[in-house]
Amino acid sequence: MPAGRLPGRKAATAAPEAPPIRLGYIDYLNCLPVYFGIEQGAVELDVTVQKGPPSALNRAFREGRLDVTPVSSIEYARHAADCVIIPGLSISADGRVASILLFHRRPLEELDGRPVALTASSATSVVLTRIILELRYGVRPAYRVAPPDLDAMLAEHDAALLIGDDALLAAQAYPEIPHVDLGAEWKAFTGHPMVYALWVARRELAEADPAALRRVVRVFHASQEYAWDRRPEMVAEAVARRGLPPDVVDDYFDLIRHEFGPRYRRGLVAFYEYARRLGELDAVPPLRVWGEE
Numbered sequence: 001m002p003a004g005r006l007p008g009r010k011a012a013t014a015a016p017e018a019p020p021i022r023l024g025y026i027d028y029l030n031c032l033p034v035y036f037g038i039e040q041g042a043v044e045l046d047v048t049v050q051k052g053p054p055s056a057l058n059r060a061f062r063e064g065r066l067d068v069t070p071v072s073s074i075e076y077a078r079h080a081a082d083c084v085i086i087p088g089l090s091i092s093a094d095g096r097v098a099s100i101l102l103f104h105r106r107p108l109e110e111l112d113g114r115p116v117a118l119t120a121s122s123a124t125s126v127v128l129t130r131i132i133l134e135l136r137y138g139v140r141p142a143y144r145v146a147p148p149d150l151d152a153m154l155a156e157h158d159a160a161l162l163i164g165d166d167a168l169l170a171a172q173a174y175p176e177i178p179h180v181d182l183g184a185e186w187k188a189f190t191g192h193p194m195v196y197a198l199w200v201a202r203r204e205l206a207e208a209d210p211a212a213l214r215r216v217v218r219v220f221h222a223s224q225e226y227a228w229d230r231r232p233e234m235v236a237e238a239v240a241r242r243g244l245p246p247d248v249v250d251d252y253f254d255l256i257r258h259e260f261g262p263r264y265r266r267g268l269v270a271f272y273e274y275a276r277r278l279g280e281l282d283a284v285p286p287l288r289v290w291g292e293e
């Protein structure tokens with residue numbers, strides 16, 4: 001669906017003059033279980049939608065062009081003062097994730113000083129790649145940001161990071177190219193689940209119109225319930241959208257988690273600690289979850 005309004009109807013309780021919420025939507029299957037009910041018009045929310053890769057939504061939010069959106073978890077840490085975290089929601093996995101993949105032409109232990117391509121779509125997984133390569137494997141490659149095209153990336157680099165649907169599709173298209181799953185690597189290295197993205201709202205909006213934000217939170221939860229109650233339809237929609245085999249999509253929807261409980265929060269703080277150690281963060285920010293402050 002192009003950027004524009006989702007088919008959800010205007011909420012009856014919205015103030016008539018309230019402008020629609022500007023909502024971000026990561027254009028990957030990992031967001032479908034959160035937005036399926038809204039897309040299908042099953043739950044009401046007055047929104048305009050901007051779709052894009054995480055890096056584009058990170059930037060749009062930073063520049064004040066979105067009110068509520070998923071952002072890379074590292075992006076939250078870099079701009080924590082300007083936003084609040086929507087409770088009970090994330091894009092996470094407890095180990096293998098299937099969509100955060102480092103494809104490699106030589107063993108990871110041999111990547112010291114070698115060129116490694118990092119997808120321009122990511123922020124969090126770029127840092128995760130550094131943590132795994134530098135702290136787990138003890139190598140320090142020469143990183144370059146590149147568009148998410150595996151052929152082009154590996155023509156000039158010894159390894160390439162892809163995320164989201166690009167990674168799911170590349171694993172199907174290039175079964176002969178070895179890859180590691182960075183969610184599994186993170187779990188083996190730290191024992192923690194990994195939180196890749198958080199939904200955030202502009203702090204200004206949270207303070208000026210808490211009722212609007214409460215509505216959004218309710219709708220997100222209702223939309224997810226709708227999605228999981230209709231898992232076969234959701235899988236069929238995902239298959240139609242991306243042309244992935246149904247069993248791959250089904251497996252993916254088992255792996256990807258949207259919770260943000262204590263274990264996931266500890267995993268996120270551990271990730272921030274490592275990021276700080278690598279100079280990717282000045283400090284580990286507090287997790288400011290809306291309603292808990």
Ligand SMILES: C=C(O[C@@H]1C=C(C(=O)O)C=C[C@H]1O)C(=O)O
Nearest residue numbers: 054072099122123124125164196
């Ligand atoms: C698990 C994923 O989570 C994501 C990874 C992100 C990142 O690396 O910055 C940001 C948002 C999510 O899309 C994925 O995209 O595969």
